[in-house]
Amino acid sequence: MEFSVIQYSKFMTLLDMLLHNLRTLHMSLEDSIKWLGEVMAETGPSHSQKNEEWNVFTIKQANAVIDYLKISLFQHYKLYEFLFYSTREEIVIGTEQVLEVVKPSGGLFPDPLEEGISFDIYSTFIETPPKLDTEMKGLDQEQGPEESQSEANTLAMDPLVGFTIKDIKAVLDQVTDDIVIGIQTEINEKLQIQEEAFNARIEKLKKA
Known part of the structure; x- marks a missing residue:
């Protein structure tokens, strides 16, 4: 228009x-x-x-x-x-998914591969606790309070009790001597090899 x-x-x-x-x-x-x-x-x-x-x-x-x-x-x-x-109904379209979590060993599922799941998830949700810890806890519960207290006292004791300063020095000297002797022999072998190499070179120079 x-x-x-x-x-x-x-x-x-x-x-x-x-x-x-x-x-x-x-x-x-x-x-x-x-x-x-x-x-x-x-x-x-x-x-x-x-x-x-x-x-x-x-x-x-x-x-x-x-x-x-x-x-x-x-x-x-x-x-x-x-x-x-007019008010219209909102239609929400969705899909429900069911996830089946792998159960611990002893069930119908085999143990998961380490390559197929992260270590954090496996150690947190799937891996069973070590048997040694459970056995130790059971033994501690079976033992009386006096026995557990005596074991704690023995563990708390100093492992060097009963040894004098001379004994400790003797042990340290022996360990040091063994280490030094091993190093000295290795150095002597290397020096001997180098000395033989130098002597061979000197002989070649003399002949030349």
Whole structure:
């Protein structure tokens, strides 16, 4: 229709007001058609005074606008009412998955491979506790408090009790001598090999 900028603005305002009347004021189809007729006739919704701001369309343009609203909004008015008024149920589509956790050994499943599961998960949820710890706990429970106390006292005792300083020095000297002798023999062997190599080179130089 080659509308001007002001005519485009008025046309979009007219569409917005019609949707506002439908969505907020809950106007029926008859009331919306009547309201549109009043606006296009430049009388305004109150019938009391003329609405001069709508006086921007020619008769041909006004008829084109009314024809457009007839085939768009008014023809599908029930659909717009359903869109704005009716509450629709939200359909949530999902998939339930059942995961079967591997049970400890002794059941229907074999032990999982170490390559197929992380060590943290295996040690936390699947691996059974060591038998030695459970056996030791059972033995501790079977033993009386006096026996467990005596064992704790023996473990708390110093392992060097009964040895004098001379005994400890003698043991350390023996260990040191054994280590030093081994190192000295290794060094002597390496020096002898180097000495033989140097002597061979000296002989070759003399012959040359």
